[in-house]
């Protein structure tokens with residue numbers, strides 16, 4: 001692809017920090033760079049505790065254990081999301097209850113959430129699509145009325161905020177991703193943010209194979225022992241060293257992505273006016289991180305031909321989520337709350353466009369021109 005969909009950005013400091021980690025002689029988890037990254041997350045989001053994990057998927061799996069999801073417990077989430085949002089809970093025997101999305105932000109429709117609550121509901125997992133916040137006030141309100149645990153899937157939400165507060169700071173817990181397709185990256189990586197103190201101690205234990213290793217390490221316990229279920233969820237300090245280089249530059253990365261996002265937004269205005277597509281909507285309360293630029297085609301039937309035509313022009317445009325509620329595993333393990341008409345329609349019309357640090361204005365212009373040429377030919 002001449003203009004690839006994604007091109008992982010590196011700051012140039014990654015190798016230096018990795019050497020430092022090697023020189024420090026601590027290659028396993030929870031070394032100095034892990035501590036630096038976790039402190040950065042705690043300071044940035046105000047969470048009580050941040051724990052680096054292998055992935056956002058791993059952080060969601062930890063959250064499902066911490067929320068004590070038991071077989072048959074229902075977990076409310078959108079169908080328009082990545083598989084890990086659901087899988088993490090299904091692994092504990094939980095039942096995803098899929099709620100429709102809003103037509104403007106493609107986030108879970110908070111107005112349709114109430115109807116999905118039952119006596120078996122244990123948790124809500126809002127997903128901040130494209131780094132644009134869900135209506136967290138409404139979601140937290142439903143959660144507190146029904147005594148539910150909220151776990152934000154903030155995989156795409158690093159550096160975004162809602163009403164001035166960072167994403168990941170609203171729920172009892174939140175999961176972030178540092179996968180190479182996200183904004184701040186280390187190849188594969190993630191973090192669990194904990195805002196509710198009651199989960200702090202157990203989170204450390206679950207992450208360390210069910211042991212009190214972290215406490216022994218800090219001198220808070222003298223016997224290393226097996227206490228609980230768990231797994232190995234902590235990444236090597238070498239990866240944390242890579243990630244630290246990115247965190248240091250997170251402000252600059254966001255600024256440069258926003259610049260590209262704004263070029264698209266300006267250039268696609270014309271095609272929106274002509275009725276061929278709709279541009280993304282960002283509610284006034286949301287400050288986003290330019291994780292993604294997508295457009296919604298007015299005519300879903302045109303999507304395969306448009307993607308093919310962009311591909312022939314060397315442009316890496318792609319579609320996004322296939323709804324989970326109608327997927328083979330979704331039908332087996334989950335259930336739909338209503339007919340999810342907006343999810344079905346939106347998922348057939350979304351096209352995601354190349355967006356990465358270093359993508360220049362001329363390329364953005366070319367992508368938009370190629371889209372226009374398809375419709376106007």
Ligand SMILES: *Cc1c(COP(=O)(O)O)cnc(C)c1O
Nearest residue numbers: 055056057082084155177179190
């Ligand atoms: C990327 C993503 C994930 C998974 O992240 P990994 O770090 O690859 O496990 C989960 N949920 C959403 C919404 C995502 O975008």
